[in-house]
Amino acid sequence: MNTLPEWTDLRFFLELARAGTLSGASRRLDVEHTTVARRIDRLEHQLGSTLFDRSREGYELTEMGQALLPHAEVMEGAALAAAEQLGGAEVAAHGVVRLGVPEVFGTRVVVALLARLFADHPDLSIDLLALPRFANLANREADLGVMLDPPSTGRYMVTRLAAFRFYLYAAPDYLATHAPILAQADLERHDFVDYVQDRLASRELSYLNELGFTPRRRLCCSGMAAQIEAAALGMGLMMAPPYAVPDDGRLVPVLPGFHAERSFWLAAPADLYRLRRVKLVWDLLRHLADNNPTLWWHHGDIRRKA
Template identity: 85%
Template sequence: MNTLPEWTDLRFFLELARAGTLSGASRRLEVEHTTVARRIDRLESQLETTLFDRSREGYELTEVGQALLPHAEAMEGAALAAAEQIGGAEVAAHGVVRLGVPEVFGVRVVAPLLATLLDQHPDLSIDLLALPSFANLANREADLGVTMDAPTTGRYMVTRLASFHFYLYASPIYLAKHPPIRTQQDLAGHDFVDYVQDRLASRELSYLNELGFTPRRRMCCSGMTAQLEAASLGMGLMMAPPYAVPDNGRLVRVLPGFQAERAFWLAAPTDLYRLRRVKIVWDLLRECAESHPDLFVQGGAPHPLQRLA
């Protein structure tokens, strides 16, 4: 190899590695898919190696491609940081931040926070991915994300955002039509609203399996928004954190003291974490979690947490 690869070719390499298909990479790069293929061919020729295995399903990194990936990501981070600094980011953040958050947390907690943030930073834009699953940081679906499973591999900045409780709720409609719930043993005779079990975004969402019996799931949904509506209409009991339950009387707490402990983690690729626009969103989420423990644990301040019996 007589010359170093161009950064633009490495950018094409990164986007294809993340998307896995020429069409996906071309959409990200806003070019024709033939351009992506041509740039990858040129890069492989220049490096005198094969970076991707091609198949009908798409493009998959070879062992050499996997070795190149962190170096290309480091170059991308340096390029982004340089562009931000030259653009005056030390004074005000600018550009787009893609933030991945669980759907109900995103709508009820995060979205209201962003109004003030955007007022303070007029050149900043937010793409809020409020999802029933968790954003895939490995393929750069988001710049930072809130998840229930902290990344264990790769180059990430990770912090525990908040510990929180899932509490048991039911609608007054449901409670009026079913036997009273005085003890945990009484729950075995009741209906439940839960996640679709073979579509769980995280094993941490299988908290009903800790009840000590097999719950009678009468309604299962892919996301918590639909669960809240189903439970409000009297289809069964459900478990949810405090921030998810509107204060409108459609759902009431059942069996006080009964709870499941979980945690949210905040993560961002190391190279993106250094960017001012990403860092201010990171700090906003951490400040919110520290200042409003009542969003996560009923009663205000955090206290020792109890797992389901």
């Protein structure tokens, strides 16, 4: 190899590696798919290596492609950091941050948090991915994300955002028309609303298994927002963290002594974490988590913990 590859070719390589298809990469790069293919062919010829295995399903990195990937990501991070600094971002954060969060957490907590952020940083924009699953950081679906399972491989900055508890809730009308719940054993006679079990975004969401018996699931949903509405309509008991439960009396705590504890983790690719705009959102979420215990625990548990 007599010359170094062009950075723009490496950018095409990164987007194809993340999207897995020419059409997906072309959408992310806003170019024709033939342009992506031509750039990849040129890069492979220049490096003298095959970077992707082609199939009907798409493009998958070869061993040489996997070896190139971390180097290209480092170059991408350096380019982003240089552009940010030269654009004056050392004084004020600007640009777009893609933040991946669980659906209900994003809707009920994060959206309200962003109003003040925008007031303080008028040149900052957020793409909020409020999903019934967890954002995929490996393919750069998001710049940072809140999740139950932190990345175990790759170059990431990771911190435990908060320990929180899933508590039992039910609609007052449901409790008034069903057998009383005075102890955990009484729960066996009741209906539950839960996640679709073969579509769990994380094994950490199988918290009903901690009841000590197989619950009678009357309705299973792919997301927590639908579960909350179903439980509020009296379809059964559900488990949720305090931040997810509307403060309108439609759901009330049941058997407060029972809970399942989990942790949210905050993660970002190491190269993106260096960007001021990403670090700003990271610090905002950390401050939220550290200073609002009632999002995560019932008041009584907070007092006992203190």
